[in-house]
Amino acid sequence: MTRFCYAHSLSLMPKSLFEKVWDAHAVRTLANGQTQLLIGTHLIHEVTSPQAFGMLRDLKLKVAMPHRTFATVDHIIPTDQLVEPYKDPLAQAMMDELRRSCAEFGITFFDRATGKQGIVHIVGPEQGITQPGTTIACGDSHTSTHGAFGAIAFGIGTTQIRDVLATQTIALGKLKVRRINVTGKLRPGVYAKDVILHIIRVLGVNGGTGFAYEYGGEVFDRMTMEERMTVCNMSIEGGARAGYVNPDETTFAYLKGRPYSPTGAAWDAAVARWKSFASDPGCRFDDVVNIAAADIAPTVTWGINPGQGIAITESIPDPAKTTAVDEKASIEEALAYMKLKPGAPIKGTKIDVAFIGSCTNGRLSDFQEVARFVKGRKVAKGVKAIAVPGSQIVALQCEKLGLDKILAEAGFEWRAAGCSMCLAMNPDKLIGDQLCASSSNRNFKGRQGSPTGRTLLMSPLMVAAAAVTGSVADAREVFAVN
Amino acid sequence: MALAKITSITGRAVCVPGNDIDTDRIIPARFMKCVTFDGLGEFLFHDVRKHADGSDKPHPLNEARFKGATILLSGANFGCGSSREHAPQAIQKYGFKAVVAENFAEIFFGNCTTLGIPCFEASREDIAKIAAAVEKDPKVEVVADVANQEIRFGGESVKAVVRASSRDALINGRWDAIGELLDGVGAMKSTAAKLPYLAA
Ligand code: SF4
Numbered sequence: 001m002t003r004f005c006y007a008h009s010l011s012l013m014p015k016s017l018f019e020k021v022w023d024a025h026a027v028r029t030l031a032n033g034q035t036q037l038l039i040g041t042h043l044i045h046e047v048t049s050p051q052a053f054g055m056l057r058d059l060k061l062k063v064a065m066p067h068r069t070f071a072t073v074d075h076i077i078p079t080d081q082l083v084e085p086y087k088d089p090l091a092q093a094m095m096d097e098l099r100r101s102c103a104e105f106g107i108t109f110f111d112r113a114t115g116k117q118g119i120v121h122i123v124g125p126e127q128g129i130t131q132p133g134t135t136i137a138c139g140d141s142h143t144s145t146h147g148a149f150g151a152i153a154f155g156i157g158t159t160q161i162r163d164v165l166a167t168q169t170i171a172l173g174k175l176k177v178r179r180i181n182v183t184g185k186l187r188p189g190v191y192a193k194d195v196i197l198h199i200i201r202v203l204g205v206n207g208g209t210g211f212a213y214e215y216g217g218e219v220f221d222r223m224t225m226e227e228r229m230t231v232c233n234m235s236i237e238g239g240a241r242a243g244y245v246n247p248d249e250t251t252f253a254y255l256k257g258r259p260y261s262p263t264g265a266a267w268d269a270a271v272a273r274w275k276s277f278a279s280d281p282g283c284r285f286d287d288v289v290n291i292a293a294a295d296i297a298p299t300v301t302w303g304i305n306p307g308q309g310i311a312i313t314e315s316i317p318d319p320a321k322t323t324a325v326d327e328k329a330s331i332e333e334a335l336a337y338m339k340l341k342p343g344a345p346i347k348g349t350k351i352d353v354a355f356i357g358s359c360t361n362g363r364l365s366d367f368q369e370v371a372r373f374v375k376g377r378k379v380a381k382g383v384k385a386i387a388v389p390g391s392q393i394v395a396l397q398c399e400k401l402g403l404d405k406i407l408a409e410a411g412f413e414w415r416a417a418g419c420s421m422c423l424a425m426n427p428d429k430l431i432g433d434q435l436c437a438s439s440s441n442r443n444f445k446g447r448q449g450s451p452t453g454r455t456l457l458m459s460p461l462m463v464a465a466a467a468v469t470g471s472v473a474d475a476r477e478v479f480a481v482n
Numbered sequence: 483m484a485l486a487k488i489t490s491i492t493g494r495a496v497c498v499p500g501n502d503i504d505t506d507r508i509i510p511a512r513f514m515k516c517v518t519f520d521g522l523g524e525f526l527f528h529d530v531r532k533h534a535d536g537s538d539k540p541h542p543l544n545e546a547r548f549k550g551a552t553i554l555l556s557g558a559n560f561g562c563g564s565s566r567e568h569a570p571q572a573i574q575k576y577g578f579k580a581v582v583a584e585n586f587a588e589i590f591f592g593n594c595t596t597l598g599i600p601c602f603e604a605s606r607e608d609i610a611k612i613a614a615a616v617e618k619d620p621k622v623e624v625v626a627d628v629a630n631q632e633i634r635f636g637g638e639s640v641k642a643v644v645r646a647s648s649r650d651a652l653i654n655g656r657w658d659a660i661g662e663l664l665d666g667v668g669a670m671k672s673t674a675a676k677l678p679y680l681a682a
Pocket residue numbers: 074075119120121140142358359360418419422423440441
């Protein structure tokens with residue numbers, strides 16, 4: 001077998017993908033012991049970057065690699081108003097600011113007019129910007145999504161955005177790596193979303209502190225890129241700074257022919273290089289966790305952090321049944337906020353809103369799966385249901401397949417691309433203490449725009465099941481999935 | 483750019499109890515519709531401090547006796563959730579100079595260091611001791627000592643750790659990395675030259 005002789009393959013010690021990517025991008029060691037790490041791809045959006053551009057101007061600095069910096073607009077963008085100026089002057093101001101900064105510093109901006117706008121973590125992969133063996137940073141915690149391609153991708157704060165803009169590097173301490181194996185076969189009606197909700201439930205919301213998660217095993221080998229993105233997306237909800245899947249043929253097939261993917265001879269060289277980054281057999285991990293796919297059920301959160309989840313067949317935890325002081329207090333706090341009854345089955349809980357979208361589950365396959373099952377069904381009376389594609393391209397793909405019509409006929413509002421009700425910085429918000437079945441990633445207090453609004457996280461099909469029945473339901477029963 | 487050497491913070495403290503206090507709670511997303519960080523301080527913990535009509539809810543930060551506190555005490559996994567620097571910015575703009583908790587979410591911790599806010603990790607018992615002293619006498623002087631890894635209050639002292647790389651950065655005035663990173667741009671270019679995907 002011929003092999004490309006890159007620096008990392010010279011070393012005899014088997015290495016994980018994380019170590020290889022880290023070593024290839026380590027510039028030097030800083031005085032405090034951290035590494036100055038080269039960030040090959042910098043993604044920016046309107047909410048966390050304006051202050052960074054302000055700092056850059058104050059320091060009279062330029063963008064180090066404008067050709068490796070890509071911008072889109074997602075968080076504040078209205079999904080029911082396409083024409084500017086937006087009704088919300090603050091949203092318009094952020095839009096204008098991003099446009100101005102991109103023009104001033106020579107940065108590619110996937111503005112709505114380009115037809116490529118969308119949630120930053122959907123746009124990167126869709127354009128082929130997200131590639132294996134690369135480092136990616138974005139001022140957004142769900143940057144871990146890009147790890148699905150075998151990239152090491154970090155969410156960063158605004159001051160670090162300034163650092164990347166100015167130097168194409170950040171100061172970072174090396175992470176440990178935890179390998180998470182999910183073996184066996186997922187049962188019908190169990191989705192990537194359930195896999196990650198289950199992992200977070202098992203390992204805890206801060207179980208990943210100090211770690212990058214490497215997801216492996218048959219379940220991940222079989223997953224599509226969209227499914228891998230769903231899992232990697234929520235690594236951060238488990239406290240991990242990054243999460244990734246080793247690149248394989250599925251990865252390369254996804255990337256082939258994308259606008260920023262290499263072509264011709266460069267493609268072959270890139271694939272060879274990408275393969276060389278995959279974790280070596282026998283490499284050392286700082287920790288290994290094994291999970292059986294058969295243990296994973298459709299999962300729903302009942303609390304105020306993504307680790308507070310149960311199988312759809314289980315009951316809401318009862319604080320009286322635990323002796324652990326911490327657990328008891330956190331269950332009590334969560335149930336008081338969620339207004340849910342301890343010990344009651346989660347199934348049957350009435351919902352007010354159903355939201356399908358976000359960087360976790362706002363891709364073509366999510367809408368395809370939902371449309372396949374809701375076709376001919378109707379959203380229950382009194383439920384507000386909205387479907388928000390993650391990007392303009394996803395929207396177009398769905399519309400070409402007529403999915404928008406199927407969803408609209410069922411009673412979903414079909415919207416334009418953006419983050420929407422995932423964090424409600426645009427007009428899509430919960431009202432009062434509405435309960436929302438949501439395909440997004442966070443169920444924190446007030447997350448969906450109302451200080452008393454309540455969120456139940458679940459897979460898109462579970463959201464659809466809740467939408468058509470008006471209450472939390474087992475999608476396997478509602479849609480006869482088997 | 484000479485930065486202040488942050489070796490210790492002396493002031494009054496206030497405890498906002500709870501575990502898993504997330505960044506959405508520290509600064510709700512709707513207050514992030516801004517192009518500068520100025521003014522974020524007033525919205526710190528907004529939704530747990532204010533009713534919809536703007537009146538106060540019971541919350542430690544609404545109590546007159548804790549006004550002017552510069553050291554924030556809390557529980558485990560503080561600052562989990564989003565990478566939004568708006569959270570530490572709101573904490574800093576409100577007037578806090580140090581945070582003491584059982585432990586911190588990763589990105590939040592890094593963001594704080596970059597802003598020169600030391601994040602101390604102490605045991606639950608020790609945090610409870612400080613909180614009890616502050617509850618008894620909100621005026622008690624608290625010294626959060628970065629260099630010596632301890633917190634002193636009312637004649638007592640407890641161990642509180644600031645992780646090594648952060649401590650080094652704070653006490654040596656290197657907490658804002660930009661100077662050092664700019665010095666490394668030449669080296670960055672040599673590293674970049676070996677990576678085909680970075681070719682212009
Ligand atoms: S969809 Fe939600 S989680 Fe994803 S980038 Fe937008 S706001 Fe963040």
